[in-house]
Amino acid sequence: MSADPVSPVPRSVHREAPPAVTAMVRLIQDSWTKAEPYLPELTQFFYGMVFTLAPATRDFFPINMDVQRNRMVRALIHVVQMVDQPDDLVPFLRHLGRDHRKFGVEPQHYEAIGTALLATMKRQLGPDWTPEVEQAWAEAYTIIARQMQEAAAADDNPPNWLATVAEHRRISWDLAMVRLEPQQVIPFRAGQYLSVEVPQRPRLWRYLSPANAPRPDGSLEFHVRAVDGGWVSRAIVSHTQAGDVWRFGPPLGRLRVDREQDRKVLMIAGGTGIAPMQSLLDGLAQYGENPKVQIFYGGRTREDLYVLEGLKMMASCNPWLTVRPVVEADAPSGFEQGTLADVVTRYGSWPDHDVLVSGSPAMIRATVSRMLVAGTALDQISYDPFSFD
Numbered sequence: 001m002s003a004d005p006v007s008p009v010p011r012s013v014h015r016e017a018p019p020a021v022t023a024m025v026r027l028i029q030d031s032w033t034k035a036e037p038y039l040p041e042l043t044q045f046f047y048g049m050v051f052t053l054a055p056a057t058r059d060f061f062p063i064n065m066d067v068q069r070n071r072m073v074r075a076l077i078h079v080v081q082m083v084d085q086p087d088d089l090v091p092f093l094r095h096l097g098r099d100h101r102k103f104g105v106e107p108q109h110y111e112a113i114g115t116a117l118l119a120t121m122k123r124q125l126g127p128d129w130t131p132e133v134e135q136a137w138a139e140a141y142t143i144i145a146r147q148m149q150e151a152a153a154a155d156d157n158p159p160n161w162l163a164t165v166a167e168h169r170r171i172s173w174d175l176a177m178v179r180l181e182p183q184q185v186i187p188f189r190a191g192q193y194l195s196v197e198v199p200q201r202p203r204l205w206r207y208l209s210p211a212n213a214p215r216p217d218g219s220l221e222f223h224v225r226a227v228d229g230g231w232v233s234r235a236i237v238s239h240t241q242a243g244d245v246w247r248f249g250p251p252l253g254r255l256r257v258d259r260e261q262d263r264k265v266l267m268i269a270g271g272t273g274i275a276p277m278q279s280l281l282d283g284l285a286q287y288g289e290n291p292k293v294q295i296f297y298g299g300r301t302r303e304d305l306y307v308l309e310g311l312k313m314m315a316s317c318n319p320w321l322t323v324r325p326v327v328e329a330d331a332p333s334g335f336e337q338g339t340l341a342d343v344v345t346r347y348g349s350w351p352d353h354d355v356l357v358s359g360s361p362a363m364i365r366a367t368v369s370r371m372l373v374a375g376t377a378l379d380q381i382s383y384d385p386f387s388f389d
């Protein structure tokens with residue numbers, strides 16, 4: 001399991017878990033609380049064991065393992081602790097299983113990871129590793145591995161796709177747009193995201209959202225912001241060249257507009273979180289009639305809203321679309337001032353709207369929580385999980 005994004009707050013009203021499952025999760029959580037302070041040592045032992053049991057798995061990871069840090073172990077533990085929330089977990093695991101085909105993961109690798117996980121916990125917990133605790137961890141891991149493997153086995157798509165960089169354009173010192181031409185068309189839907197491996201950072205997969213709807217020629221456009229200390233984003237922004245070949249995993253994601261439902265749509269996008277919204281709008285713009293869409297597009301300053309002119313132009317010929325720019329300070333005329341969370345909640349709870357949120361982890365967290373407090377129902381809101389750091 002790689003450093004995949006995990007949902008930050010529950011998305012759905014859960015079915016009550018059976019008492020045995022609740023007890024299993026409690027045992028896992030209590031034992032993890034005791035082990036967690038030793039995460040660095042634990043991680044080192046875990047990887048050592050995985051690479052001994054299944055040496056081929058070493059090729060799934062970057063040469064410099066420091067970059068991987070604690071990601072996989074933390075992702076694994078997080079998922080193990082969610083086994084009492086099957087409504088959220090099962091679809092996520094099935095995505096993850098399909099996604100892991102891009103690494104060349106095979107059934108014996110799942111076995112090695114499970115064995116290493118249990119051995120790591122046993123070594124760490126000592127006398128607290130009772131037969132009940134062992135059974136809880138083993139059962140939870142079995143559920144996870146089975147879901148992932150079944151989904152992987154049922155997927156007829158290629159395990160990954162290649163695409164060639166046709167254009168790399170620097171928009172500012174920390175932002176670039178990259179256009180690629182795929183070697184085979186990637187079957188994504190507007191609003192989805194893809195995992196990407198770039199030649200400058202082999203085996204460091206990251207998620208990026210195409211900023212366009214699927215096109216007949218299959219070309220894809222990405223907006224990439226270099227984050228401070230970022231291994232991959234900085235390499236993409238500074239060193240991508242035409243002719244580079246990128247590798248993609250299967251499309252993932254929940255952001256979508258259902259035109260059949262005819263429900264109003266509220267889009268909230270911060271920074272490069274505008275990319276999946278642009279993709280959705282690009283898809284909608286192919287139709288004359290659409291549900292009413294309002295998009296709040298925010299950044300710290302006016303300069304951060306790098307696609308605002310394009311959005312305004314789109315709104316000028318599509319009456320179903322309203323664009324509301326938001327900046328955190330010194331708002332020019334026609335802009336609203338505040339964080340996106342401040343501004344959208346000033347309008348109340350947005351009844352009768354489907355709400356789509358996209359942006360940095362902090363922005364998604366703040367916006368979703370504030371909207372819930374303002375009275376928006378959880379099942380009105382969609383967002384893609386954010387990275388696991």
Ligand SMILES: Cc1cc2nc3c(=O)[nH]c(=O)nc-3n(C[C@H](O)[C@H](O)[C@H](O)COP(=O)(O)OP(=O)(O)OC[C@H]3O[C@@H](n4cnc5c(N)ncnc54)[C@H](O)[C@@H]3O)c2cc1C
Nearest residue numbers: 206207208209223224225229230231232233272386387389
């Ligand atoms: C569903 C999804 C879609 C995404 N779409 C895009 C996209 O279209 N364009 C894009 O530029 N990025 C997008 N991202 C973020 C991207 O996947 C990477 O996380 C980001 O580029 C940082 O990777 P890195 O290797 O440079 O940083 P890392 O080396 O992984 O991390 C370096 C530091 O940056 C912090 N960090 C990691 N990610 C972020 C982030 N998103 N915002 C702020 N700080 C961060 C880490 O906590 C760490 O301190 C998306 C993420 C997800 C989960």
